Amino acid sequence: RKEVEQDPGPFNVPEGATVAFNCTYSNSASQSFFWYRQDCRKEPKLLMSVYSSGNEDGRFTAQLNRASQYISLLIRDSKLSDSATYLCVVTSGYSTLTFGKGTMLLVSP
Amino acid sequence: DAGVIQSPRHEVTEMGQEVTLRCKPISGHDYLFWYRQTMMRGLELLIYFNNNVPIDDSGMPEDRFSAKMPNASFSTLKIQPSEPRDSAVYFCASRDRVAYNSPLHFGNGTRLTVT
Numbered sequence: 701r702k703e704v705e706q707d708p709g710p711f712n713v714p715e716g717a718t719v720a721f722n723c724t725y726s727n728s729a730s731q732s733f734f735w736y737r738q739d740c741r742k743e744p745k746l747l748m749s750v751y752s753s754g755n756e757d758g759r760f761t762a763q764l765n766r767a768s769q770y771i772s773l774l775i776r777d778s779k780l781s782d783s784a785t786y787l788c789v790v791t792s793g794y795s796t797l798t799f800g801k802g803t804m805l806l807v808s809p
Numbered sequence: 810d811a812g813v814i815q816s817p818r819h820e821v822t823e824m825g826q827e828v829t830l831r832c833k834p835i836s837g838h839d840y841l842f843w844y845r846q847t848m849m850r851g852l853e854l855l856i857y858f859n860n861n862v863p864i865d866d867s868g869m870p871e872d873r874f875s876a877k878m879p880n881a882s883f884s885t886l887k888i889q890p891s892e893p894r895d896s897a898v899y900f901c902a903s904r905d906r907v908a909y910n911s912p913l914h915f916g917n918g919t920r921l922t923v924t
Contacts, residue, residue, distance in 0.1 A: 741920075744900075744913075746912040746914075749912065787852070796865065798854070801851035
């Protein structure tokens, strides 16, 4: 099993739709979780951290399920500008962060 | 803060040539990471430093790759000799030591093409 797995997509959704991505991880001792966003030919940028109780940042909601070892990202009211690749990131030690290959989201008018 | 600064942005070289990639981390960040990104493999960790000391270089593909961090504000990743399969985007990232859940901050990356 890969350390961090994501559905590569693409997820094609119309503007205003709600879309959700999941990410599974293999190391049950993982401590920290993040979602990063990467635009085409750009560097990854932090979208949000994922907390044990779940957290929300505007239209974005992140959830953690330790029992099933997955995290999720929900995007409400999708915008054209949300089109990007979303990377799931898991810490496998104090310092090392492991990235999934990403899920591509395409939001169309 | 200027963020993580990488140079060059693009590098095109011929097989067999030496390539040197440079990185300046965010001031005060104790951890520096080198990643490589390709379509096939995604983001792969090559090596990381803590307080200028290499901690884990298990991701470095072969002896042709080497990395140094002579001081807290500068790191290099060198490929010698380069090969076409080294073509990728190389990212440098830094992270502070305050908390285990502190995020990575990436530079703009160096797009390397080896012909």
